[in-house]
Amino acid sequence: xxxxxxxxxxxxxxxxxxxxxxxxxxxxxxxxxTPQPYSRMVTESDTEGQNSRLVVSxxxxxxxxxxxxxxxxxxxxxxxxxxxxxxxxxxSGCGKSTLLRLMAGLEHxxxxxxxxxxxxxxxxxxxxxxxxxPQVPALLPWLTVIDNVKIPSKVNRxxxxxxxxxxxxxxxGEGDPVALLTELGLGDSLRALPHExxxxxxxxxxxxxxxxxxxxxxxxxxxxxxxxxFTREATxxxxxxxxxxxxxxxxxxxxxxxxxxxxxxxxxxxSPRPGHIAAVVPIDVPRPRRNGxxxxxxxxxxxxxxxxxLQLAGVNPR
Amino acid sequence: xxxxxxxxxxxxxxRFWLPTVVAVVLAGLLWEWVAISNPYLLPRLGQVGLxxxxxxxxxxxxxWVTLSEALIGLAIGLVSAFVVAVxxxxxxxxxxxxxxxxxxxxxxxVVAIAPAxxxxxxxxxxxxxxxxxxxxxxxxxxxxITGLNSVSPSVLQVFTTLHxxxxxxxxxxxxxxSLPYLFAALRVVFPLSLVGAVVAEFTAPGxxxxxxxxxxxxxxxxxxxxxxxxxxxxxxxxxxxxxxVILLERRVLRWHESQLSRRN
Numbered sequence: 001x002x003x004x005x006x007x008x009x010x011x012x013x014x015x016x017x018x019x020x021x022x023x024x025x026x027x028x029x030x031x032x033x034t035p036q037p038y039s040r041m042v043t044e045s046d047t048e049g050q051n052s053r054l055v056v057s058x059x060x061x062x063x064x065x066x067x068x069x070x071x072x073x074x075x076x077x078x079x080x081x082x083x084x085x086x087x088x089x090x091x092s093g094c095g096k097s098t099l100l101r102l103m104a105g106l107e108h109x110x111x112x113x114x115x116x117x118x119x120x121x122x123x124x125x126x127x128x129x130x131x132x133x134p135q136v137p138a139l140l141p142w143l144t145v146i147d148n149v150k151i152p153s154k155v156n157r158x159x160x161x162x163x164x165x166x167x168x169x170x171x172x173g174e175g176d177p178v179a180l181l182t183e184l185g186l187g188d189s190l191r192a193l194p195h196e197x198x199x200x201x202x203x204x205x206x207x208x209x210x211x212x213x214x215x216x217x218x219x220x221x222x223x224x225x226x227x228x229x230f231t232r233e234a235t236x237x238x239x240x241x242x243x244x245x246x247x248x249x250x251x252x253x254x255x256x257x258x259x260x261x262x263x264x265x266x267x268x269x270x271s272p273r274p275g276h277i278a279a280v281v282p283i284d285v286p287r288p289r290r291n292g293x294x295x296x297x298x299x300x301x302x303x304x305x306x307x308x309x310l311q312l313a314g315v316n317p318r
Numbered sequence: 319x320x321x322x323x324x325x326x327x328x329x330x331x332x333r334f335w336l337p338t339v340v341a342v343v344l345a346g347l348l349w350e351w352v353a354i355s356n357p358y359l360l361p362r363l364g365q366v367g368l369x370x371x372x373x374x375x376x377x378x379x380x381x382w383v384t385l386s387e388a389l390i391g392l393a394i395g396l397v398s399a400f401v402v403a404v405x406x407x408x409x410x411x412x413x414x415x416x417x418x419x420x421x422x423x424x425x426x427x428v429v430a431i432a433p434a435x436x437x438x439x440x441x442x443x444x445x446x447x448x449x450x451x452x453x454x455x456x457x458x459x460x461x462x463i464t465g466l467n468s469v470s471p472s473v474l475q476v477f478t479t480l481h482x483x484x485x486x487x488x489x490x491x492x493x494x495x496s497l498p499y500l501f502a503a504l505r506v507v508f509p510l511s512l513v514g515a516v517v518a519e520f521t522a523p524g525x526x527x528x529x530x531x532x533x534x535x536x537x538x539x540x541x542x543x544x545x546x547x548x549x550x551x552x553x554x555x556x557x558x559x560x561x562x563v564i565l566l567e568r569r570v571l572r573w574h575e576s577q578l579s580r581r582n
Contacts, residue, residue, distance in 0.1 A: 104479050125481045132479035138472035142494045142573040155482035155490065193573045213480075 051118040052082045054103070054217060054249065058112035061098055071274035072098040075112070078268065078277060080251070082117060082216075085243055087252045087260035088268045089306065090313075095275020096253045097221055103251060104132045104219050117216055124216075127163040128156060131215030135222045137202035139194040145205050146190040149177040152213040180208040184238050200231035204238065211242055217249040225255060236263060244288065257310075261302045262289055269306060271313035278313035281306055361542040369547035381551045383527040384519065387443060388511040391450020395507070399455050403462035407492070408484065424456040428514065432521040441522045450514030454507040461503035465496025498574045501567040508559040512552055 056078040062069045073095040080086045088096045101107045102114050105121030116124040124130050131152075139148045153160070181190060184204045194202055203223060210218050224232045240263060243250055254260050260267045264283050271278040283302055328334060346363060353360040370377060402420065406413040428449055435445035469491045477487055519530025529548045536544035 134472035
């Protein structure tokens with residue numbers, strides 16, 4: 001990892017008073033050396049707008065028997081643009097995982113709807129537009145690292161052809177499993193079995209698996225919560241690198257305020273009883289942000305802002 | 319972990335093999351003492367050994383018959399348990415239809431069914447195979463059902479968002495995931511298959527071959543040395559079958575937790 005560049009341009013102080021544009025358009029993202037091979041703004045389907053947004057509108061979800069129902073989500077509206085990295089933060093029971101499962105099509109809203117770039121989640125997952133990454137690595141213990149990364153391309157093969165015809169889909173090409181794993185520092189472990197790897201390495205294999213299908217949106221449910229602080233920061237950096245390279249859309253559920261700030265274009269603050277969105281905080285900090293490239297103070301200001309929003313929402317964050 | 323209490327546990331160190339040897343020698347001495355004082359209780363070990371050495375081909379012949387009955391019966395039990403396990407885990411309807419029957423079959427003592435099977439199928443190999451299959455069927459079935467249902471919810475979520483078909487989930491998740499459970503069952507049913515074959519041979523003695531027949535005939539003639547020579551053959555076969563399963567398990571389940579402590 002290179003040391004922070006001293007000659008880097010000074011970072012502008014954060015605009016705490018929310019900027020006019022709630023979400024920066026994806027083109028605003030610039031990476032230092034990687035040229036972006038696909039420009040998403042010239043695609044025809046984008047002109048419709050519908051196909052370039054992930055939309056949850058008026059979604060409610062309750063669990064339990066009639067009479068003893070618990071409302072997990074109440075009338076949630078949520079919109080994000082293609083190419084963004086959005087984190088959802090909130091205490092346990094605020095419905096953030098439920099919201100993620102609705103987007104993944106693992107559950108259906110009682111009322112309201114979800115649209116993944118113009119497609120309902122069930123159809124989107126049928127053509128492999130969605131990549132899901134749970135809390136645990138969820139690797140298959142009997143497969144080697146490389147075979148675990150290849151598994152998404154081996155199931156539901158029919159989807160690959162159909163996906164190219166899907167209106168809301170942009171196909172940037174297949175992610176080469178070996179290249180992905182090498183990029184994640186696992187080039188020497190291609191033939192290893194999952195149990196031979198540390199927890200952090202297993203989670204990186206899971207990241208490679210998520211990126212291997214080049215899904216249009218990656219839904220991540222607290223993927224780093226089981227990692228120690230150092231491993232977690234290194235893994236965040238690697239996730240950001242891949243996200244910048246592959247121009248993916250990421251929805252990232254987390255418990256950690258600092259993690260949400262360093263990763264995201266916008267942080268969605270949720271609040272429980274019943275689960276709803278309490279605030280949306282855009283993080284207007286230039287990228288790349290990894291390895292202390294950004295002044296710590298700027299990030300801390302955002303962290304304080306989000307903590308105050310969480311407190312307003314009746315939550316005591318760490 | 320090769321270091322325990324600061325002692326290197328090598329296979330060749332006396333600390334490793336001495337306890338076993340001492341226990342075996344003590345058991346042998348006890349046996350001899352009982353055999354000398356009560357000749358009708360146990361034969362002398364020398365007599366049993368002499369039987370095995372002088373009539374080697376006789377015992378090998380009969381052992382082969384029993385072993386092949388046991389293994390073919392086991393294969394039938396394994397295949398049918400596999401098919402039933404997949405059917406009942408994939409379909410709730412079939413589970414409700416089949417499971418009560420399987421449980422009734424399990425709680426019925428197979429030994430009690432054996433004579434009826436001899437009446438129905440005669441003195442040929444058929445009743446022996448059926449008894450062996452019946453006795454091995456249920457342990458495999460129960461373990462396979464547990465194994466097929468043991469897929470982690472997170473992995474299932476990943477596969478669901480990829481829209482994997484049921485067949486893909488069965489072939490790529492459920493079946494490989496059930497292998498540790500299958501091997502736990504195989505460790506039990508490989509030796510158990512010999513029990514099935516011998517029990518079936520008891521019920522139809524004097525017909526054909528097999529160690530069960532040898533034991534049955536020899537014991538009615540009070541030829542204890544022959545009885546125990548046949549028993550020794552059965553014990554040796556049981557040990558070999560168990561060894562085979564354990565070696566196979568080590569190869570197939572390299573990835574599983576149960577094998578992890580073995581390597582460093």
